[in-house]
Amino acid sequence: MNSIVTLNDTNCPITTSLAIAEGVGNPHASVIKVIRQNIADFEEFGNIGFEIQNSISGAGRPTEYAILNEQQSALLLTYFRNNDTVKAFKKALIKAFFEMRDELNKRQAPAENLSRMDILQLAMQSEEERLRLEQEKLKLEHQIEEEAPRVAFAKQVEAAPDAISVAQAAKVIGTGQRRLFAFLRQIGWISRRNEPYQTKIESGYLDVKLGSWDHPDHGLKQSVTALVTGKGLSKLQKLWSERDQDHAA
Structure with a gap:
């Protein structure tokens, strides 16, 4: 085949x-x-x-x-x-x-044209194929989950019109940029490298902006800047408020 x-x-x-x-x-x-x-x-x-x-x-x-x-x-x-x-x-x-x-x-082909042994063999082959596909699916899902922080920006060629930087979002919320980055990592929006997870991009909470810079030793390097959309900022304000309430309690 x-x-x-x-x-x-x-x-x-x-x-x-x-x-x-x-x-x-x-x-x-x-x-x-x-x-x-x-x-x-x-x-x-x-x-x-x-x-x-x-x-x-x-x-x-x-x-x-x-x-x-x-x-x-x-x-x-x-x-x-x-x-x-x-x-x-x-x-x-x-x-x-x-x-x-x-x-x-x-x-x-109609089952009546097959012997009992043929039917049994087809059933076994079908089950083996199902199990193989299921294993491949689980393996792929695991790979995608592991690679998501590094490839999330690949599906985004430009920032959404209402997206703002994390520093700007921090000012709106009323905190510092470092504290907001730490909070985003804590709630599972970004990776340790401050890159958005694909699920948060697909949810419309985060976006990315691609850039480049000239490294003195390694030449042109690509940079990834996390951005917060209007929808994401609204969600963050709610989560930050709940966080403050928990701390106060």
Whole structure:
């Protein structure tokens, strides 16, 4: 079976932006950029899942990739200019999806055509596949949780219009910047490196601002500045007030 196309948890044939980038000979960064710039078009054919893959060496930055169904992958290929490599991969991808659908049809053959031993073997294979997928899912969730502080900013290309710095938020709340940073770490909004957790970004409480600076020895370095949104500031004021009440009690 062609590895370009696999099955997800619901037995739906899928491929990934990594496989497509490799197949058409484009950098994966440019492929994922095309998906994000046209996300509304892709989601007309279903929700797109984004997952994280660590570098093989363990030294590089984790890579975020998209999981695409047959219609979404076909749409993505229309954004690439045709050349011999792209045309060859289009045919290979179509063939891979066809083979996967054919394999699924064979698996779903009427049970009366199968012997009891065949049915037992299929049931065992199905259970083994379910357990394998469950283990992979748990492993991936654990990896995403561990990497969240370092990759949270990857999904944010600019700060929200109402976002303010932690120092400004501290002034509004009526405390100091260091005390507010400590409080944010205590309540699980930011990591020890003061980087927002992805869940708080997705909740609309925090945002990030990307910058760069010139290190005298190591050259250009990237900086990540945590920002507090209007929604986050409102929530923080409430939590800070409750904190003061607890201390007073």
